[in-house]
Amino acid sequence: MEYLNTLINEIYKILFLVIPILVSVAMIVWLDRRVWGFVQKRRGPNVVGPFGLFQTLADALKYIFKEIIIPASANKPIFILAPIITMTLALVAWAVIPLSETLVLSDINVGILYLFAISSLGVYGIIMGGWASNSKYPFLGAIRSAAQMVSYEVSIGIIIINVLLCVGSLNLNDIVLAQKNLWYVIPLFPMFIVFFISALAETNRPPFDLPEAEAELVAGYQTEYSGMMYAMFWLGEYANILLMCAMGSILFLGGWLPPLDIYPLNIVPAPFWMIFKILFLFFLFAIIKAIVPRYRYDQLMRLGWKVFLPFSLIYVVLTASFLLYFDKLPKGSF
C-alpha cells in the first residue's frame, strides 16, 4: 500500500511537470512564429483564439487527424521508435531542471552530467528515423544532422567544464546558488556567446537548420514521416530548444535567482524568474531565426571544430589558471 502511495505521488508529480511543458511547447511555437512574423512586418498567426494563441493546438489537431503513412520498404519497428525516442528524451531531461530551490522533480548529484547525457542521446532519434525510412534524402539528412549535433556537443561539454570549474559541483541547484553574487554571464561572457551559438546548432535552429533546409536539401531525416509521427519530431525539437534555454539560464543567467537581491525583485517567486529567463533566451532564438541567413555546411563544421573547440579549450585553461592564481578555486564540500 505504501509503495502504491509513493507510486501515485510520483506519477502525480511527473504529470504536474510534463503537462505544463507540453502546453508551453505549444505556446512557444506560437511565440516563435509570431516573432518571426513581426520581424518580417507580417502579423503571424492571429486568427485562432485570442492573438492566435490556439494556432498550435489547431495544427496539432490537424496532425492527429492525418493518416500515418509508413513506407513499404521501411524498417517498421525502428521507424516508429524514432519519433518516440526524440519526444521522450526531450521530456525526460526536464526531471532535473530546478524551477526553485525546492521545486525540482529529482535533485540529483550529477544533474548537469545527466542533462548532457540526455542531450547527447537525442541524436539517436534522428539517425534511427533517417535510416529506417530506407530512402536517400532522409538518410543523407540524418547523417548531416547527426554529424552536426555530435560536433557541437563537444564544445558544449567544454563550456560546461568552464562553469563547473567555478562552481565545484555537478548539482544544478549548487550551480545556481554559486551565482548568488555574480551571474556567470559576466566573467564567462565569451563562453555564454559560444554556448548560445552551439545551442542553436545543437537544436538544429536557423542559421544552422541544414538538417531541414527545405529550400535546397529536400528537408531532412523527417521527409518520410507524416501525421502525428512528424508532429512528435517537431514537438521534441521545440522541447529541446526550451531545454537548451533552461540550461543556458542555469549555467550563465543565475537560474531561479533574481538579478539583484533587493526589495521589489526578491519578492517575485523564484519559478517566475526561471521562466522569465527561459523566455528571454527563447526570444533571442526566435529573433536569430528571423534575421540571420543560413550557413553553408562546411562553414558550420569549420565553426564547430576549428573555432569553437579551440576557443573554449583555451578559455578552460584561462579560467583554471585565473582561479588557481587568485586562490578562488571552490573548496566547499557539497
Place this chain on the structure above:
Amino acid sequence: MLAHAIFFYFFSILAIFSALMVITSRSTVNSVFFLILDFISVGCLFIMVGAEFLGMILLIVYVGAVAVLFLFVVMMLNVAQQKQSWFIGQKSTHIPSGLIVSVLIFLELLVVVGGWKYKENIMSSSNLVIDTSVTNTHSIGSVMYTDYILYFQLSGIILLLSMVGAIILTYRKRENVKTQSYIKQISRDKSSAVILKDVEFNKGVKIDD
C-alpha cells in the same frame, strides 16, 4: 528494497537479453541498436549501485559518442551484406580467433570473480582511504588527480597519439578539387572582383584566367 530489487532485475535482464541479441541478431544495424540498449541498461545498473558519475560517463562516452560512430560505420559501409559468409562459407577464419578472444575474456572473468574471495586482504593492504561522506564524483577526482595522475595523463597522451595517427592514416591531399577559402571570400572587394573590359565585336572575352 522491493522496488530496488525489481529495478535491478529489470535492468540486468534487459542487459543480458540485449547482449545476447547483439550477437544473434541477423541485421548488423539491429545489433548496434541492441548494443546501445546494453550500454544504457548497464549505465542504469551503475546508477543503482550508487556510482552515478560512472553511469553518466558511460552514457555520454559510449552511447553519445562511440556508438554513434559504430552506427555511422555500419550504416555507411553496409556491413549487413557480408553476414552470410561468416557462417555458411567454408573458409571462415573468424570463428577460431573469436573463440580465442572469448576464452581469454572468460579466463579473465574467472580471475576477477575468484579474486573476490581475497577482497578483504587487498582492501587492507591498499593505502587508499575510502571516505563515504563525499560524493563519488569528488572521491574519483581526488584519487585520479593525486595518486594516479601519471597514469591518467599517460592514457590521455595515448588517446591523443591514436587520434593523430588515425588522422595521418586517412588524410590524403587530393588534386583538382575546388576548395573555398574563407579569407579569400571575405577579403574580396569591388576593385579586385569586378573588371571592366572592352569587348571586341565578334570575338568575346576570355573569362576565368
